[in-house]
Amino acid sequence: MSTAVLRTEIRLFGREPGGIFWILLFPTLLLVILGSIPSFRQPDPSFGGLRPVDAYVPVAVLLGLIVGGVQSMPQTLTGYRERGILRRMSTTPVRPGALLTAHMCVYGGAALCSALLALAVGRLAFGVALPRQGAGYALALLASVLVALALGSVVTALSRTTKIAGAIGSAVFFPSMFCAGVWLPVQAMPDALARGVGYTPFGAAAEALNRTAAGHWPGWAHLGVLAVWFVLLTAGARRWFRWE
């Protein structure tokens, strides 16, 4: 880990208006738009008595993470590889891994900021209760961030160019959004579908966030699914990653 590399990458992230918008602002903006629809503020039996806007806060939290991990990070990293930036840096005493670690910190950190923003706006604008099991929520969120970064690393590892990274990223992005509940929150999914989605990284993440938001400790099953995905994806990224 090199603090100089991290500081530089944070500064560079600040110069990307696209990244700032899509990771930090867009998920909360979506929450605000949905929350502005009157029917989304009425309790709904298909959401287990929650208001749809309540169910969309965890979705917004996961959305920032998916955009940051699966779309933005692979674009940046494959771009660095394409431009020979990784190569140039590997002729210096700094470990080339420092650049990868820095990116994970930047995108993971941005996703966490985005999550906090969604929680704050949900609370202040729509009266969505803050997670009742705070520690459990933090644990579930952290596990979700790690899985998103690991998934992004696999996309990076498999993509030779930024174009390919864009294509693979999108192919992973839409299913991930679906599983996170962007179109239909997991609470409202039919049981069989919800069960299947619970085995995907972001489906499990959504379930874990929902449980902790409601005041329970995250279930071992969901944390276990996240842990297995993390281990598999990290192993895949390590196996397939190329510096050049």
Add this chain to the structure above:
Amino acid sequence: MVDGVSFGVEEGEIFGVLGPNGAGKTTTVECVEGLRVPDAGRVRVTGLDPVADHREVARVLGAQLQQSQLQPKLTVREALELYASFYEHPSDWKALVERLELGARLDTRFGKLSGGQQQRLFIALALIGGPRVVVLDELTTGLDPRARRDTWELIEDVRAGGVTVLLVTHFMEEAQRLCDRIAVIDKGRVAALDTPAGLIRRSAGGTVVSFTPSAELPGAELRALPALASVADRDGRITLTGTDETVTALLSLLARLRVTAHQLRVTDATLDDAFLDLTKEDAA
């Protein structure tokens, strides 16, 4: 593809690696930089293995790569500060920047620099760690003639400070001006290894004579001149390459035939000629 390239670079020397496109120059220096793992053979930099002791080598070796970029939105100042932070005892980058005339560009982003400015920034980054060895791959590509000369002076100063320089080039004037010794690499092998003057002397046709004879000369007699490398006749002007011996014999021949040589010119071949000769020989 590189096959059996072997050379030793002395401390404080400017050593040139010369060769046609695709000869294996960059492959060779990538092994020195530790960017490429050789299938076979042994590479040592200040006694260290560039692959196994990568970090130790990186501390003493500064590299300017042929094709690499920086983050497009990184400014020149940020790049210099970042790379300086990688080394324990970095050079004073402000002095380097003045020397490379980047002072007015410190707040410009890398992506907005011209090709020559980017190149100068990479030279600065190669020197920023205060290296004992610098590897420069196509040092002055993209530089205008003045910047090129300034860069050459900078490299001479760097060497005067005791730094060993490994210079990859296909620019003869640069090699002739800077290098103490040159390895000519062709088709993945060392075709010749000598000082620039030595290479010129060694190559067939180190001396070039051209003149316009007052009367036609018998071709057979010309071709029989000792140590002759080539004869060419273009619109009555004859150009011979060979050695000093060829010239002496030519002058006696002209005197014997009572032929006057108008506009007689005797010049040393350039490194360019020597290079063409050396790499051609290999092809045959």
